[in-house]
Amino acid sequence: MAEDSGQTVLSCLESHILPLVPGLSERLAAGIRVLDVGCGSGRAMNRLAGLYPNSHFTGMELSLEAIETARGEAAQQRLTNTAFIVRDVSDFDQTATPETFDLITTFDAIHDQSQPLRVLQGVYRTLKTDGLYLMQDIRASSHMHNNIGHPLGTLLYTVSTMHCMTVSLAQGGEGLGALEGEEKTREYLQKAGFRSIEIHRLDHDLQNNWYVVKK
Numbered sequence: 001m002a003e004d005s006g007q008t009v010l011s012c013l014e015s016h017i018l019p020l021v022p023g024l025s026e027r028l029a030a031g032i033r034v035l036d037v038g039c040g041s042g043r044a045m046n047r048l049a050g051l052y053p054n055s056h057f058t059g060m061e062l063s064l065e066a067i068e069t070a071r072g073e074a075a076q077q078r079l080t081n082t083a084f085i086v087r088d089v090s091d092f093d094q095t096a097t098p099e100t101f102d103l104i105t106t107f108d109a110i111h112d113q114s115q116p117l118r119v120l121q122g123v124y125r126t127l128k129t130d131g132l133y134l135m136q137d138i139r140a141s142s143h144m145h146n147n148i149g150h151p152l153g154t155l156l157y158t159v160s161t162m163h164c165m166t167v168s169l170a171q172g173g174e175g176l177g178a179l180e181g182e183e184k185t186r187e188y189l190q191k192a193g194f195r196s197i198e199i200h201r202l203d204h205d206l207q208n209n210w211y212v213v214k215k
Contacts, residue, residue, distance in 0.1 A: 057082045116174060
């Protein structure tokens with residue numbers, strides 16, 4: 001997962017992802033509070049923390065091993081504007097601190113969650129009224145028959161079965177899997193309370209959609 005993130009996220013954070021939102025780089029430079037839910041080993045947050053020292057970056061992840069890696073890399077880079085927290089977000093809809101973050105990100109993480117709708121409701125809860133939610137997830141349909149001609153369909157269904165669904169089901173979750181798709185993603189974002197949902201696609205990234213979401 002970290003290798004995949006390195007190719008689709010880290011390699012183009014400054015050049016392609018941040019420019020999806022006009023003025024976002026300037027806000028980060030001035031100083032805002034950022035949260036990454038399902039941050040893995042924290043590579044995206046540590047990269048942004050180094051680029052934007054006036055902003056503060058928090059990462060949440062279920063895996064202690066991943067969080068320890070994130071903390072270690074932050075220490076090596078002498079970053080003082082990061083915090084990495086071991087956190088089960090299956091109850092995030094109830095426990096998220098209201099109106100706290102200016103920017104929230106999830107990089108290819110929502111479909112792996114045991115309770116994806118609750119996580120999105122928590123994102124809505126902890127996002128400031130004028131905040132922004134940036135979500136990366138797989139570019140596909142929620143309906144299998146629409147994915148027959150998908151150039152990566154066979155691979156993605158295999159990865160979904162062997163990893164994404166299993167991670168969720170092992171926690172007694174929904175098991176949406178990697179092919180959650182655009183239709184289900186929109187449905188869950190709307191159920192979480194979001195009203196402004198834009199889908200962007202990057203020329204170099206055949207695999208993912210990039211959702212720019214506001215309250």
